[in-house]
Amino acid sequence: MATNDDLLDIAVEAATGAGTRLREVFRTGARVATKTDFHDPVTEHDLAAEEQIRAVIGKRAPGSVIVGEEGGTQPGSGEVTWYVDPIDGTANFAAGVAFFCVSIGAAVGGELVAGAIYDPVRDQLFTAGDGGARCDGVPLTSAGPRTDREALLLTSYPSAYDLAQQGEEALHRFGRLVTSFSAVRRPGSAALKLAHVAAGWAHACFGLGASPWDVAAGALLVRRAGGRYLGDPFTVGPYLATVGGFDLAGSALAELVPA
Missing domain, CATH: 3.40.190.80 (D-Maltodextrin-Binding Protein; domain 2)
Incomplete structure (x- = not known):
């Protein structure tokens, strides 16, 4: 079975790969449809990015369960479940507002063990795993005001x-x-x-x-x-x-x- 570090590496590969493509098409125009109502948009880039992510996971962690925003749940025989949002902030992406990301989390036995959040516009990669939390490799400390x-x-x-x-x-x-x-x-x-x-x-x-x-x-x-x-x-x-x-x-x- 893959280690937690392996799972983080897969999440990073999938998130940055999809995010690179999103950066290239950002503000080039996107066909926008809606799902539950007009507050819930989806574009062809959401669908394509999720397919790309699923392909990476399928190749590197076959048998995984994948829970994706666009494609629903893909059953699997393995112990790993992936939670995939190909574009979190689709309304921003579709309108040309630079605040959206790719988010991928991995859980084993009901416990989150690895995660990657990639901001394509700023080219910032946030990662979480056994080695702590980092942004572009620099350790993060969640600290600030008390009130x-x-x-x-x-x-x-x-x-x-x-x-x-x-x-x-x-x-x-x-x-x-x-x-x-x-x-x-x-x-x-x-x-x-x-x-x-x-x-x-x-x-x-x-x-x-x-x-x-x-x-x-x-x-x-x-x-x-x-x-x-x-x-x-x-x-x-x-x-x-x-x-x-x-x-x-x-x-x-x-x-x-x-x-």
Whole structure:
């Protein structure tokens, strides 16, 4: 069976290979379709990138289970499950906004063991494995302010779905975050937001409806960097990440995602 280091190497190869192609076609025009509704776009490049990733995994780790955003679950006979988002931040990619990434996480026996997040535009590679968390080979330490008033929050809350479910209450909660944190930004791409928390470039991020392919690699990255990740990365649901030492109990975030 492949070692965790082998799995990380596969994730890196697949993520950077697909990401290189995405960088070449970025802002050249993309045919955009929708999936569940008009808030949920997909392009031909999402599909092509996932096929490319699946081909790398199939060649280097045959028998793996692959859970991909576009292609669904591919059964396998092996012990490794891969969580693949070929373009996390498709709406940004399609519009020409330079905040999207390729995210690939690997789990063995229900435990995340390797992850790669590749930002093609900046040519930045975030990795997480037995050797810790790194960006372009440099170790990451998830550290920063302890309190909301000093911290930068990244979130996509409230989404259209959140507004439909919570109504005006969602707006009140968002207002509480805006007034509590030093700054709140909504850049998109859960995986890349998690990478920025792992690096300490942002100090907290959260969402209420993330899928495993969105957060698997990022969850491991944050934890390996010494930050805190709350949520089940293997199911659709809420997630929250903070830099190490952040006072979550005293944060406005605790009202949305209990510590």
